[in-house]
Amino acid sequence: MTTQNVLRLTAMGSWENLANFKEPVPSAGEHEVLIAVKSVSLNFRDIVIARGKYPFQVKDQVVPGSDAAGDIVEVGKGVTEFERGDKVIISFDIATLYGPIKNWGNGLGGPIDGVLREYIAVPANAVVKVPAESTLSYAQWASVVCTGTTAWNSLYGNIPLKPGQTVLLQGTGGVSITGLMLAKAAGAKTIITSSSDEKLQHVKSKYGADYTINYKTTPDWAAEVQKITGGRGVDFILENGGSGTIKQSLEAIAFGGVVAIIGFLSAAKQEEMPDVAHFALAKGAVVRGIMVGSKQQLEDVAQFIGAHNLPVPVEKTFKFGRDEVVEALNYLASGQHIGKVCIDF
Template sequence: MSEQTVYRLPSKGAGYQKLEQKTEPVPKIQAHEVLLKVHATTLNYRDIVIANGGYPFPVKDDVVPLSDGAGTIEQVGDAVKWLAKGDRVIANFDLSNLYGPQQDWLNGLGGPIDGMLRQYIAVPARSLVKIPETTTLNWAQLAGLVCTGTTAWNALYGNNPLKPGQTVLFQGTGGVSMTGLMLAKAAGAITIITSSSDEKLKMAKEQYGADHLINYKTNPNWAAEANKITEGRGVDIIFENGGSGTIEQSVECVARGGIIAVIGFLSPAKEMPDVASLVLGKGCIVRGINVGAKQLTDDLVAFVCGKNLQMPVEKIFKFTKEDILEAYKYLESGSHVGKVAIQIA
């Protein structure tokens, strides 16, 4: 266990095709750290944007990519008394963000600091969330809780908490939307999901229980459809994954006093709508979601494991360079429904 396989991206914007496989020493831990043996990691749209150079926040050169990691504790630092060798854990996305708002963009795994595309990592013990022994989730599902899960949980519970019977709209069928759909359904919400693919919408309904489906290609004014579904009252929480290109319709169909959780920027607009005037007219909350604090991840894990929710992982790739590049390519294609994972250990 003196050496490990590690993958590094030479620089922000180098392209994921330039990932380099390296052999490096297994890190030595300090008193407040643990050595985590990584069993699985999952990809996020953020990882594609980092590789392609479009990420608007800091990325270190020669970074180990990917923020999500689930595994077992291999070694425990002398100052760590609440974790033990063999414990199953996930590490929070931002290692410094234990509670409250994220204070900067300097501590997110797989960007400003080295991430999880490797076999072993030393992490501060306080940033880890222990997984209950009773859970039946596999390693890929657990890894998917890190960025995607906490982001979805933050959108639903980080401000005005979701209440049973409220309506939540999800843009697209990616990992955040499908995880959010599962969480919201388990909490008693009415769910609406949009996609340009009838096949994906059918899967969202049959496999994940979506209540209402909107194809935004055949119904480009999807906000009007959402308002019909809610009988004009509007949607309580919207997962805004499109950004400037979709936020105008989000404001159009959000309930008065509702929340638009801005998560992504998949559909940039050439001209930004007058969001200030639109929001003022609805009295709604437009809230940026920066993944979330460990406190939110703790609550997420308790909810998911307590209800034994089987988090949506569509495809698992192997820990070889060829397979890892295929995983990136598959995520970039947008053909996935749910998470794309890499099995490591």
Template sequence: MASHLVYRLSNRGPNHTLKQVSEPKPTISKHEVLVKIEGISLNYRDIVIANGTYPFPIKENVVPCSDGAGEVIEVGSSVEGLEIGDHVIANFDAMNLYGQQKTWTHGHGGPIDGVLREYAAFPASVLVKIPKEAKMSFTQMASLVCTGVTAWNALYGNVPLKPGQTVLFQGTGGVSITGLILAKAAGATTIITSSSDSKLALVKEKYGVDHTINYKTHPNWAAEALKIAPTGVDFILENGGSGTIGQSLECITLGGVIAVIGLLVQAKQEDMPDVAGLVLGHGAIVRGITVGSKQLLEELVRFVVARGLEMPVDKTFGFEPEEVEKAYEYLRSGSHVGKVCISLE
């Protein structure tokens, strides 16, 4: 039987082991598709799964990583709409085809095996085809899966973003830069925060952000945001969590949307803002974003392809064990502006 290379994660925690092993090449049922993985995009989720702090179910000895893109090499007998040679990506949650995610038990790279491997068998229902005329690399395609849908869900999953509105992004990671690209393409005014002037300059030059705020230079960054948008910001992609949501609520407009995506900055209990009072006072919508459905992924792909957008790949590593470790370490370092990826091409 033919074999392929697979990475499996064991001993989750500070001394986790990410080991490359050889396993039988997957076989498919009549409703499945076999995909040769060509590009993988890492997420902060992959780091917390490895270090043992992910708060949701994880399969033992899991194949990590949720975001992969590749080429169809075999199609089940009952599959329609996909053929050999198609470029595809798989939705983050294998069961979330539309609407709200119902459980935490079907996310690739956590409760079920992910894409850090040469070949993967997927139910045809979870796959989205990327038109070849899009001319995206496989790593850029992979970056649409979790990061792209998270940003799209934040901007279009509830109250849709409108041209001329203002969007604030916290930090320069993949979700923020992807959201920035999407928001600018939709005609929004964009603001991004960071503690690094060099990163802010890079985002200004490379991605054309309209306004930047260094939150170390301006610890009360909400006041700076209100100088840019005196009536308040319409959308905020909240990556900090309890340590930043107080200021997000201070600068959100009446009826604005705060999409809670990350928990990177924790507040001490005694420093917690009065979130309920601030939400009520601003009539704000505060949404927890759990990536999104295949329907949202399809909407995102149509938007990106129609406008010829390129996903922000910061750095790409190889598939060899030392390269994969370097990719994880680079993401862990926080040095990136955009996505950290692994290529099998």
């Protein structure tokens, strides 16, 4: 029997609890494909799960990781749309083909085993073929799974972004940089925030951000946004902070604009929680929770990225192995990165 290396989280509390196991390589069942994993892109979610802080179900001794790109090596009975050798990515939620995700029970690397292993068998319906003309690396395509789908859902999942509108992105992580690239390619103006002038300069020069705001030196960044937009506000905000930044987001949003709630990196104290209902009502704003997105949205963003040949932002790659993955998660947790941190196999 052929075996593979599989990383499992043997206990909650830290990614130091990752351990390597030798396990059988699965076969592709009916309506499944077997994928040789070539790269995995890490997310802040992986850190939260390892720390035992994820607010949703996590499987015991889970294989972490939700974002993978690889090659199909076996096609199960009944699968007609794929063949061996196809370069593919796997949807975050393997059960949701279109429409909103119905629950948190089918996300890879949490309630079900994820992608930090050499081979994975998944339903063919959950797989998206990479555009044939693409020159992006496996790491770049792996980085499209959660990051790209989340950014696409934020900009197109409700009221679609139009050319000439303005998008504000919080921070310089993967979702923000990918959202910046998508918005720019769609003809929008962009504003990005960070606490680091160095990061802001890098993002401006490399990814073409139109405006930058250092929220440490400009703590009332919503007022700066209003100044930049001539008092109109921005049409879309990718809100990564959560309760600690939502008040300023709603002060910065245009009337009828969309605030996409993606992360919870900055929590407000209970006594300082803003009245979100009041602020949203005052602006007629849409405040949307973003649960990554469907396979359809992953397919849409993959086609868009392929058509525009967008350079998906991968900052650093590590090799697949227990110690290297721990090192990669340490690096991700340090917040030094601009863009994505990946594991290459």
